[in-house]
Amino acid sequence: MDKFSQSADAPESILLQAAAHLVNARQTGNKLDALPCNEMSLSLEQGFEIQQHVGVLAGKKVGGWKCALPKPGKWIVAPIYTDSIVSCDQYSLGSATSKVRIEPELACVLGAGLPARAAPYTADDITRSISQVHLALEVIDSRYTDPQKVTFEQLLADGLFNQGLVLGARAVSLTSTNLPTHLDVTLSHPGGEPVSVAGTHPDHDPVAPIVWLANFLSARGIDLQAGQVVITGSYAGVLEVPTHQPLDIQFGEAGSLSVFFSTLEE
Template identity: 85%
Template sequence: MNQYSQPADAAKSSLLQAASHLVNARQSGNRLEALPCDEALLSLEQGFEIQQHVGVLAGKKVGGWKCALPKPGKWIVAPLYTDSIVSGEQYPLGIATSKVKIEPELACVLGADLPARSAPYTADDIIRSISQVHLALEVIDCRYIDPQKVTFEHLLADGLFNHGLVLGPRAFSLGSTHLPTHLDITLSHEGADPLSIAGAHPDQDPVSPMVWLANFLSARGIDLHAGQVVITGSYAGVLEVPTNQSLDIQFGKAGSLSVFFSTIEE
């Protein structure tokens, strides 16, 4: 053993320990105050590494990704696991709650693999790889007691608030149109007036985050696969909606999505 191997082994052990705590939080429902590591020294790369360990330790299969264009000191990237992508109209939350947070998005389904490679992917490469575009809702949750008290690297390690994805009906094909920059969102449910929002994509061009994602993952030897779904940002920010009742979300002229968020009894 050389003089450098022990610190490297210790660092790897620390990241695996942090990942195991997040796995336990996901499986038990118990929330964490923070990860058991020095958050002041945790880098973005290490936060992403912990995130990747979580999926492996939990035995999860990656069914897609959430992403956005990076911001200073922030990588907006996290896996969507197949067992949390729901195509039906009922989404089981697995907790007792009267409210849940959602983000109305468009989900792009890949029709071709985008393997890791040395040459960078272009927007044309990404557009050609998209086979379908669906209406979708990202379901928001976190494994920390108070996410405002932890660093971004800790949030990255936890998957950036992703609980799951409601994959709604097909919206359109890219052969006939481009992904819209603006998309009006109307939320309707019993007991309240409809909420209408003049929606806009946070990165303006919805394809740009996918280009960034493909190249970010490629640089780390991670492939994108046909059948995986990619979401790139909410057209209406975060919406808090009631559970245990039917909801309808209209996505402008692209169509509507109905969903029922079911909870366990307290």
């Protein structure tokens, strides 16, 4: 039996079939209208189980997680795969497109693992486990043709829009003990006016979502591992930026991140 909880209300074969469709969509770029189990109502646990099957079936290694404090009827949690984390100034997209959506975030790198255990993790545990804070951009995409037409559970199964992560330089003067609630973000690129956002962390406390994540995963027998990165929400919402142009994103006084999004045409 897998580490994560197995749902009793749906045959395992249906969840595996749904995961296989998502894997195919990731590998081929052919988007889905909905999962094959669309006629049945998935639970959050089943959506998460499908999500975990996707990584296993695709042979992916988890290099990090995205998370946020849960909202009514929603779990904000998804793996970020190692092969989609880029630590250089060029990010190659999987399809031809003139625009890409990004979310400017801070990425916390775990210097110590947080293994599954019976005792709950505390904010102090999380703070001690974070060794570095980096500037980052979450790259946003979906495996559905129209994400607004599928349920949240199906979005959860697909990893909640995560396509990848641009991991920038270490944030200047930021550590696990002084992660900001507010962070100004300015986007610049040739041929366009700079866009500035007086940013606020969506949960107001960047550590609290990681506490929730550690305990959520721990309850399902899943470890957070040393070296993994965790992102907890955008300081500027979703920004649509052009491909084939050098981009610069300034994170207040924490530093800047430069990236060039290329496509399969190049």
